[in-house]
Amino acid sequence: MIFTRKVDKIPGPAYNSYFGHAPYFYCREERFNNFVALLKGYCGQPVARLWAGTQARVYLLNAPAAEVLLSSYRHLDKDEAYEFLHPWLGLGLLTSTGSKWHGRRKMITPSFHFRILEEFLSVFNEHAEILSNKLQLKVGKNSFNVYPYITLCTLDIICGR
Numbered sequence: 227m228i229f230t231r232k233v234d235k236i237p238g239p240a241y242n243s244y245f246g247h248a249p250y251f252y253c254r255e256e257r258f259n260n261f262v263a264l265l266k267g268y269c270g271q272p273v274a275r276l277w278a279g280t281q282a283r284v285y286l287l288n289a290p291a292a293e294v295l296l297s298s299y300r301h302l303d304k305d306e307a308y309e310f311l312h313p314w315l316g317l318g319l320l321t322s323t324g325s326k327w328h329g330r331r332k333m334i335t336p337s338f339h340f341r342i343l344e345e346f347l348s349v350f351n352e353h354a355e356i357l358s359n360k361l362q363l364k365v366g367k368n369s370f371n372v373y374p375y376i377t378l379c380t381l382d383i384i385c386g387r
Contacts, residue, residue, distance in 0.1 A: 233282040238275035239264050246277025314373065346383075353383045 241247050250260040261276075265285060268274035272291035276283045286292040303323045311321050319330045357379040364370055 229282075233275055233284075236273055236275040236284060237268050237271050238277075239267070241277045244279075246279050246281075248277075248279050251278075346386075349383055349386055353379050356382075 239247070242249065247264060250264060251257045253260075264276060265274050265287070268287060272286070272288055274285050274287055276285070286295060304321060308321050315321050317326065319327065319334060322330060357375060360375055361372070
């Protein structure tokens, strides 16, 4: 209850106390348009909040607000949705937080300079196309484990095969 009252001090549209803003996102085709419509009235604000059921989501609506948050690695905790990646990726650069993320990011950043990445663009595109073709064969069929496909694509890109 205390958390809800604190979060509700952040500007945001009215919501249902049980479902939050979730009913606005039920229809997949309209999700983005509803999201934009809900936040449109808060464009002059630095932040706005929405509720996904009982989970609050705070959105940064301008660059200065994002800069304050992103300039400090202490405030960079990942969403709970990242937890499903832990068994696959462990606590690497993508999924780690705080000082662990900051240290790894500083170490790896020079490897991802735009000039270096441009050299690998053709490899990325080639293997993304292959992955897309393989996944396209699965469309409309039973659910399947995407893990082996993504893993093989990643290895092919890294190995430059």
